[in-house]
Amino acid sequence: MLVLGVQLVFLVGALGWCAGASLDGASFARHHPASAVLCWTGAVLGLWASLFGLVLLLLFWPGAAGHGFAEMLSTCLTPHSHPGLLWGGLGSCAIAVLCSVRLSRGVPRAWRTVRSRRRHRSMLRLVARADDRHPDVLLLDHPLPVAYCLPAGARSIVISSGARTRLAPAELAAVLAHERAHLRQRHHALLMLLDLSHAALPWLPTFRRAMTAVPLLLEMAADDAAVRRHGPETVRSALENLAVLPGPSGTLAAAGDRPLTRRLDRLDAAADTRSITRPLARIAAVVSVAAPLTTVALTIASIPPTC
């Protein structure tokens, strides 16, 4: 069990500190945003798994801070007391309380996100019209050129009539492809996971860096999806003519000036055709999730059967 403990601490250190730092500065992210997003997802999920394993170990490992949690549970029914058990029990309770306090910070956040999405949709229902040309699009009558997407619901993409008149048909198609890529690749869910992770443990560098780096990468990944279908020039002119808004609360962020410039620059640059990056990123993501999960499984397996 000592080996497992060291392994978990190592994993938390590697995923919580090193992974964030190396992914944040990585140059391949610019050319392969989707692969970079995959790596970030792997790091975040793996980090959660190793943290879970670490807490489990602390609670059940005799000799660790939460000494005798299982014993305390099994003996508190019998009239048998021992000072060591008491301290162990108190330690375990402290760990349990600490964990639930950290985790409970995320709950109101998630709830608020869901509620504000619902409120936005009910407001949308009062003024938006169904677009008869696209089954997944709602139209807002307003000259501001705007497009955004709202997960859940039948019509999840919102565009304004201003956007429709201002964009050429090919550009509009590119914008729709961009928004559909967001929805198809579940970017909202990933952002929500990041948001909750950051709310729970704001001091972990990987979570903190992911909060700032990933939104832009998601936009770039969606741009790439649009480029594959409609070409870089079309996507470029569409982005210049339109404000692609993030969705309401807790959803897609990053458009605006500086990020937009970076997105446009990227579209101008010649596509990087090194194909080795994508398989490598996949392997890295799988490893960063699988290693903690294996360790956690081993930890659970080595918990003494007395509890």
Place this chain on the structure above:
Amino acid sequence: MTVPPGPPAPVMRDNGGGGNGKEGHVGDLGGALERAVMDALWAADEPLRVREMLNLLNATSARRLAYNTVQTVAERLTRKGLLRRVPDGQAFRYAPTQSRDDFTVALMLDALTDSPDQGAILARLVESVPEADARRMLDALNARATGPEAGPESGSGVGSDEARG
């Protein structure tokens, strides 16, 4: 398509046909009714009584609505802050709290609140529209900043609404 205060009837049918079967039957019906009431009031020049709304709605809709239904919907919209009541003798008149355009702008701003660089997006938006629209947008932003939500304005990053970090 481009007429801002659309006539109530086609819009209502549009919603009923377009969003049907996906949002659930009752919810969709409620949404369609709320929408029809809002459309009627947005199209009217003055606050309307429930009876007047009812006549307007029944003149264009295939299905006859009951007085109580319209009153309930108007009350619900008032609770949501979309309508305000004006006392008129024994009864009330209802009027929208915002024009249709202002409501739409507020909706689009709501989609923007969470952006880490909403100031930049706003700047782009303001550049991209005629001056009158830009001015209206700024008014909506002002109302938002001084309103009950006290939403963050441009430049303040994520702001109090999010309290990120």
